[in-house]
Amino acid sequence: MAEPKNYITSLDLKSHSKAGDLWIxxxxxxxxxxxxxxxxxxxxxxxxxxxxEPRRHRPFVAYHPVIAWQYLDKFFNGFYLKDYSVSRRPKIT
Ligand code: HEM
Structure with a gap:
């Protein structure tokens, strides 16, 4: 069976937002x-x-070539964001 995921909240994430202690x-x-x-x-x-901010994945997607994704794993610290959700698609008329 898959291991249970370790979740943190956006607030936890915010507590690591300075140089030398920086999670994204x-x-x-x-x-x-x-x-x-x-x-x-x-x-x-x-x-x-x-x-x-959770939405920062947008700049990541926008600014990086596909090859940048492979570097991400190296920095993964084992946590998932609890309140992350994919934003709703805008209604295009
Ligand atoms: C762990 C997370 C990240 C990794 C591993 C990463 C990796 C990289 C790499 C490999 C490049 C060079 C790309 C190239 O040579 O074309 C790059 C450039 C760049 N990254 Fe990131 N990045 C990360 C997070 C971010 C975030 C959160 C932002 C937020 C805005 C960002 C903004 C940029 C920008 C503006 C450039 C320059 C793009 C250019 O000059 O064409 N990166 N990053």
């Missing part, structure tokens, strides 16, 4: 980029100060 979430998974943010090819700025 992309599509419901939580990544610890504390030590790596300064080496990010896009600079440390995109992570601060709002990188804890």
């Amino acid at each position: 979430s992309i599509q419901g998974k939580v990544y610890d980029v504390s030590d790596w943010a300064k080496d990010h090819p896009g600079g440390a700025l995109p992570f601060l100060p709002k990188s804890h």
Whole structure:
């Protein structure tokens, strides 16, 4: 049977939102980029100060080539975001 997932809330995520203690979430998974943010090819700025917001996965998807996804696993810290949900599709008329 699959292991139960470890969930944290957005509030927990927010408590790790400064240089040296920096978690971000992309599509419901939580990544610890504390030590790596300064080496990010896009600079440390995109992570601060709002990188804890769940919606930040949008810039990730928009700014990165497909190859960037393979680096994510390295930073996965085992947590999932409890209140993550896929936003509703806009109604296009
Ligand atoms: C663990 C999470 C992340 C990883 C592993 C990652 C990885 C990368 C990599 C590999 C590149 C270079 C892409 C290339 O050579 O074309 C890059 C560029 C960039 N990243 Fe990230 N990134 C992460 C999170 C983010 C987030 C949250 C943002 C938020 C906005 C962001 C914004 C950017 C920007 C603006 C660039 C520069 C794009 C360009 O110059 O074309 N990244 N990132």
